[in-house]
Amino acid sequence: MSNNVYDIVIIGGGPAALSAAVYTGRAELKTVIFEKKVTGGQILTSTLVDNYPGFPDGISGAELTELMEKHAKKFGAEIKYEEVLGLKVEGDTKIVTTDSGMYNSPIIILASGADPRKLGVPGEDEFVGRGVSYCGTCDGPFYKDKDVVVVGGGDSAITEGLFITKFAKAVHIVHRRAELTAAKIFQDEARSNPRVRFVWNSVIEEISGRDMVEGVTIKNLLNNERKDLPCQGVFIFVGNIPNTGFLGNLLCVDQGCHIETDENMETAIKGIYAVGDIRKNSYRQLVTAAGEGAIAAMAAERELTKLHAQK
Ligand SMILES: Cc1cc2nc3c(=O)[nH]c(=O)nc-3n(C[C@H](O)[C@H](O)[C@H](O)COP(=O)(O)OP(=O)(O)OC[C@H]3O[C@@H](n4cnc5c(N)ncnc54)[C@H](O)[C@@H]3O)c2cc1C
Structure with missing residues (x-):
């Protein structure tokens, strides 16, 4: 097999990719992972992962x-x-172009993840991991009896906000409009939850604190009035941007699309799989990303066996 030909090419080096590679490597398939920065993906900066099985005392994202x-x-x-930078399909062969070369493989596993959309306000980057979070399921339990601000009005904001009410004293949902876009069932649940308070027609202007978040400045968009709201946590759910730019219009109609798959993680194109946060309806968790990586790897191995039998 030539140097640039692989059984499996995995795009992205986060948890979904690394899990897939454990399975494909162990099945003795020639596997390469392409990572544009450093391995680990989004979890790398997390100081404490508390919900990955096997680590009852938690583990840092870097160690994991x-x-x-x-x-x-x-x-x-x-x-x-x-x-x-690009992916092309020619018959059973997929051709991957990177910033350093071209590679061929019958199987591609797309694991390039997604990035949470940011508010872009002062204090946001400074306090990530010290009060600012993009995942309620991951970090909600750290806010027992605390005041928390949730930003957004869609399904993620409301379902994650409701999860955080199990721990927090109060969850203030700050939304730029006067109505939510979340499904009605979630809206009803939020409106009847005594720990939820709504701050309508408002945006966060600044997140402040010393070592940890201590509060936010909120601006009312109708009258431009500003007020400070003391809180210990700020959870931001204003969208999620999948890393799909290199696909062009292959599998995606626009640059912001998450990829649809079947239950084997296979996309609409035979031999191309998608796993983890890049996937439509992803749960955006480490354990689900790793699980999906394993599923794709096993399905891909079967597909390769079929392809070899046809030759
Ligand atoms: C701050 C933070 C804390 C979190 N804490 C938890 C937690 O405690 N528990 C939990 O279960 N989940 C947590 N999550 C969510 C979890 O990190 C993600 O669900 C998980 O990382 C998704 O894995 P992934 O492999 O699909 O994608 P990602 O982690 O997004 O990795 C994708 C990788 O692909 C690379 N890439 C992108 N485009 C290209 C390209 N064109 N070429 C090559 N490489 C490319 C990226 O550089 C990146 O390394 C947290 C997320 C964040 C942001």
């Missing part, structure tokens, strides 16, 4: 990444630090 990477490499997966 190191273990996952070691595991994938142990079974022979190669990691190349190259950015994928």
Whole structure:
């Protein structure tokens, strides 16, 4: 097999990719992961992951990444630090173009993840992991009896906000409009929850504190009045941007689309799988990303066996 031909090409080096590579490597398939920055993806900056099975005392994102990477490499997966710029399909072959070369493979696993959309206000970047979060399921339990602000009005904001009410004293939902876009069932649940308070027609202008978040400045868009709201947590749910730009219009009608798959994680194109946060209806959790990576890897192995039998 030539140097640039692989059984499996995995795009992205986050948890979904590393999990897939453990399975494909262990099945003795020649596997390469392309990662444009460093392995680990979104979890790398998290100081405490408290919901990944096997780590009852929690583990930092950096340590978990190191273990996952070691595991994938142990079974022979190669990691190349190259950015994928394009993907083309020619019959059964997929051609991947990176910033350093071209590679062929019958199987592609798309695991390039997504990035939470940011508010872009002062204090947001400074306090990530110190009060600012983009995941209620991950970080909600750290806010027992605290005041928390949730930004957004869609399904994610409301369902994650409701989850946080199990722990927080109060959840203030700050929304730029006077009505929510979340499904009615979630809206009804939020309106009848005594721990939920709505701050309508308003945006966050600044997140402030010393070592940790201590409050936010809120601006009312109708009268431009500003007020300070003391809080210890700010959860931001204003969208999620999948890393699909390199696909052009392959599988995507626009640049912001999440990829649809079947239950084997296979996309509309035979031999191309999508796993983790890039996937439509993803639960955006480490354990689901890792699980989907494993499913795609096993389905891909079966597909490769079929392809080899046809030759
Ligand atoms: C701050 C934070 C804390 C979190 N805490 C938790 C937690 O405690 N528990 C939990 O279960 N979940 C947590 N999550 C969610 C979890 O991190 C994600 O669900 C998970 O990382 C998704 O994995 P993924 O592999 O699909 O994608 P990602 O983690 O997004 O990884 C994708 C990788 O692909 C690379 N990439 C993108 N485009 C290209 C390209 N063109 N070429 C090459 N490489 C590319 C990126 O650089 C990145 O490394 C947290 C998320 C954040 C942001």
